[in-house]
Amino acid sequence: MPAYLARRLGSALFTVWLMSVLIFVLVRMVGDPAYLLMPPEATEADRQLFREQLGLADPVPLQYARFLAGMLRGDMGNSFHFGAPALSMALSRLASSLLLVGISLALALIIGLSLGVVSAVRRGTWIDRLASIFAVLGQAAPPFFVALLLIRLFSVQWGWLPTGGHGSWRHLILPVCALAWYSAAGIARLTRANMLTVLEADYIRMARIKGLPAHVVIGTHALRNAALPIVAFTASQFGVLIGGAVAIETVFSWPGFGSLMVEAISTLDFTVVQAAVIVSVLLFVSINLAVDVLYALVDPRIRYRQ
Numbered sequence: 001m002p003a004y005l006a007r008r009l010g011s012a013l014f015t016v017w018l019m020s021v022l023i024f025v026l027v028r029m030v031g032d033p034a035y036l037l038m039p040p041e042a043t044e045a046d047r048q049l050f051r052e053q054l055g056l057a058d059p060v061p062l063q064y065a066r067f068l069a070g071m072l073r074g075d076m077g078n079s080f081h082f083g084a085p086a087l088s089m090a091l092s093r094l095a096s097s098l099l100l101v102g103i104s105l106a107l108a109l110i111i112g113l114s115l116g117v118v119s120a121v122r123r124g125t126w127i128d129r130l131a132s133i134f135a136v137l138g139q140a141a142p143p144f145f146v147a148l149l150l151i152r153l154f155s156v157q158w159g160w161l162p163t164g165g166h167g168s169w170r171h172l173i174l175p176v177c178a179l180a181w182y183s184a185a186g187i188a189r190l191t192r193a194n195m196l197t198v199l200e201a202d203y204i205r206m207a208r209i210k211g212l213p214a215h216v217v218i219g220t221h222a223l224r225n226a227a228l229p230i231v232a233f234t235a236s237q238f239g240v241l242i243g244g245a246v247a248i249e250t251v252f253s254w255p256g257f258g259s260l261m262v263e264a265i266s267t268l269d270f271t272v273v274q275a276a277v278i279v280s281v282l283l284f285v286s287i288n289l290a291v292d293v294l295y296a297l298v299d300p301r302i303r304y305r306q
Contacts, residue, residue, distance in 0.1 A: 076271060
């Protein structure tokens with residue numbers, strides 16, 4: 001296991017470095033912030049002076065070396081648009097997004113596991129059919145479309161919840177539901193499929209013959225052996241929800257990571273885009289590494305080559 005972790009850490013560091021190169025080059029292909037941030041009456045000499053002040057007039061390799069050295073120190077420069085440290089802005093907005101995504105994923109896992117297990121145990125009943133309808137609708141409807149429907153019903157028509165903003169638990173309900181439905185549908189379908197396979201296994205029949213209680217057979221034996229692909233899928237949904245949060249945060253005016261990325265891209269704020277992408281990559285590779293370790297805890301049959 002230590003050797004495996006060392007290889008994975010090396011791979012993660014290489015991924016972060018490669019993404020830093022890609023995002024550094026790509027943002028400079030989008031446009032010149034001097035034309036966007038300077039007033040229209042500015043001359044070309046004024047724009048050149050502006051580029052020199054920001055360090056954008058230097059050769060790209062020198063700019064990247066400076067950026068990489070700062071990144072290793074935890075300094076990714078200041079925002080062109082706001083003047084604040086780019087890394088601090090990304091981390092502060094990330095906290096809001098993680099709150100939204102974390103609650104959404106937890107809700108999706110609770111609903112998806114419950115529906116998947118119940119529909120597998122009650123296969124062919126009305127509960128199974130309702131769970132299938134829930135799963136199909138959840139994966140067919142984009143989260144932003146669900147968000148608009150929820151706003152129409154619960155905010156505009158009935159007036160029960162705010163249309164957007166940030167400040168209390170009531171502002172979380174609609175965006176969490178809009179995000180969670182898609183992932184809950186996927187988790188429910190995967191749980192049902194894996195549970196149906198496991199419930200036909202010989203050791204489950206043996207456990208039932210022994211007279212073990214149903215909750216022990218289902219919860220301890222069946223669900224644990226069906227959990228490995230569910231763990232992998234749930235971990236992948238974290239990235240899906242982060243991506244879906246961009247649209248949801250825009251619809252609900254939620255001050256999160258996605259809305260910061262939209263603002264930074266629209267203003268060609270290179271430093272903020274770079275900081276946001278690097279933070280995202282670090283988050284994703286950390287989650288993937290944690291999931292790999294969790295595999296061994298969920299399924300003792302897995303052993304990593306030393």
